[in-house]
Amino acid sequence: MVSVCFYFQVHQPPRLRKYSIFEIGHHNNYFDERKNEAIIKKVARKCYMPANSIILDLINKTDGKFKVAYSMTGIVLEQLEKYAPEVIDSFKALVNTGCVEILDETYHHTLSYLYSKEEFKEQVLLHSKKIRQLFNYKPKVFRNTELVYNNDIAGFIGKMGYAGIIAEGADHILQWRSPNFVYKPKGLNNIKLLLKNYRLSDDIAFRFSEKSWKEFPLTAPKYADWINKINGNGNVVNLFMDYETFGEHQWEDKGIFEFLRHLPSEILKHPDNDFVTPSEAIKRYDAVAELDFPHYVSWADIERDLSAWLGNKMQQEAISQVYNLEPHVKLSKNPALLDEWRKLQTSDHFYYMCTKWFNDGDVHKYFNPYDSPYEAFIAYMNILNDFRMKANKLGEVKVVG
């Protein structure tokens, strides 16, 4: 029996304006609303709307045998509500089928666990609340930003009451083991661990349109055949990827939607295959072993570590400075200030400052609104300096008062 478990990440960052050094102290708006609006509308048109409609159709056609899960950040939901509310409605329709699971994560797509557990918890609760409000749904499985994971996070999330957590099926952790089983985090019995099968996931997410790939072109029967081969030596294949894979990273004219449309029926041709959501996988399968993740692992780049966000001095400085402001921001009890501070924590801001791929023509570039990592750092630091002045002022007033 092979169960296929799809989870799609839905996220768009709150992109920042190119804030000038001369604006520090003027407390102008930090966010590039026009760009954010244009991008969310474009992605809604190219990806979210067509993909949602195909998936709804597939669920109906297969009588609910096709199932998927989504993790949607609070900030993408905010942007959708504001600029493309039709996408929210179509997600609601999907959730109403009962075949769609929603995962929890940090509302602002942050690395807060690394800097402040208290702040991390608040952001997770905020996300949970947003999902309940919009979809009347209570998530049971957690995924951390960029699949950043270690033993401690699993323990923390277990204590918060989640039944499962998601991580990257990194080779250096798995070694000889397969990602196609349910595991449990080291020393924990209250929470199970699902690992991304990165080879099969990346075949769709990264290699689908790659002409130099020996498997090009990838077809649904061929892919289903790869899944079938797992029969007998695996229980669950976790295919985790950005939702923007469909129509945005891989383009419609390259056949990505056709692939999606045909994949479920091809997989279901084999009588032993089915689809599950993360919660169902956890419920159905026992953990085969305990896995030890002493160090942080993520799903980014070949390193599968934190170096995409914290690899250079600029990134380290910027992120530690933003978290240093926590006491001031919280003392101010000012909701607008708190919201702004949290939006400055979104991990994408630090990703844009990454220099490690900058030498070789780079994958990161497509996703980067700045001309260079240096421009990203300058804009961010200018904003942070302005924000610090604001936070100090507001934070102080409260102390005195």
Place this chain on the structure above:
Amino acid sequence: MKVLMFGWEFPPLSTGGLGTACYGLTKSLSRKGVEITFVLPYSFDADNADFLRLVSATNVKIKRIASALQPYMSSQEYRKSMGKKPSQKIYGSTLFDEVHRYTLAAEKIAEEEDFDVIHCHDWMTFGAGIRAKRKKNKPLVMHVHATELDRTGGHKVNQHVYDLERHGMHKADKVIAVSNFTKNKIVTHYGIPPEKVKVVHNAVDFSQHYYDEDFGIKKTDKIVLFLGRITLQKGPDYFVQAAKKVLGHEKNVKFVIAGSGDMEPFIIEKAAELGIADKVLFAGFLNNDDVERAYKMADIYVMPSVSEPFGITALEAMKYKTPSIVSKQSGVSEVIRHCLKVDFWDVDEMSSKIIALLRYKPLHETLKEDGYFEVKRFSWDTPAEKCIQVYNELISKG
């Protein structure tokens, strides 16, 4: 393979990137077994005892032509320099007469020498190249390090120089441009078909070793450096305007202008007029050792050129671990990533980046380290190989 090369500056008698480029390229070509006869103008009153020693390679032969030609010279400047030297009767009375004299002398050398291909560097030598080709019927390569449009920033273009450049490029069998930026100019403004123009980016020589030195001025101030000819092409006026803006926000910083040129009096006055005369220091024209020290002393190097075909100075600054801010209107900005880039006219952005580098230490450090690492990968072997490829293609075509 034997190459007859015509140039007009070579270290240490060089005032700019052309000499550095010719030297680096020649050295690497000779290492790769290319035999070069390098024909150069040679001024009697210049001190050039070390001149030949610099070319250590055995298969480089230097042929000198006594001449008052100096790179980057304008007609007026030539006249001025001639006025100071009434004794030198052999020289032509105008710049163009002198270029013509060089051309005739070069033709003679071409007659005597044995070679497979002719390689000329910039307009003063184009006439010589054409004559050498006519004499021996060998393929001709014109290497464009700068055009008249770059030198003048597009204003007051000297028609005669432009015509010589255009004629030379049309007569050439292949044109080498130091950047895509320059190739575009050659295609658009000189009417050369794009397939005839090959881009060969410059490089930087990494042989010098790096050592630390204490500079007194740095105890109190950070240094922002401009290094280049003080001419319209290099954008010194934008540098001074940016200095004014930066000084409104940052106190302990000095702006150093190293170089000389026709705009120097104007720039000095401009600094005074802006009320920053005490913060802008003029270092004058620097010799090679002092250039090195200037790069090391500087915290930030700014190259605000209005039109810069390549811009080797940016690579040199990075080699000395000085973060660079370079004009987007430059060739070098096509090939380096670990620097900051601005439009030369955007004084706000230029000053904003200078301030960011002064204030944000991790930015300065990352650019310093990554820039050094990046520039290390440059080598004159790359352009030399591309030139050899051009030679081979032309020779095989007969």
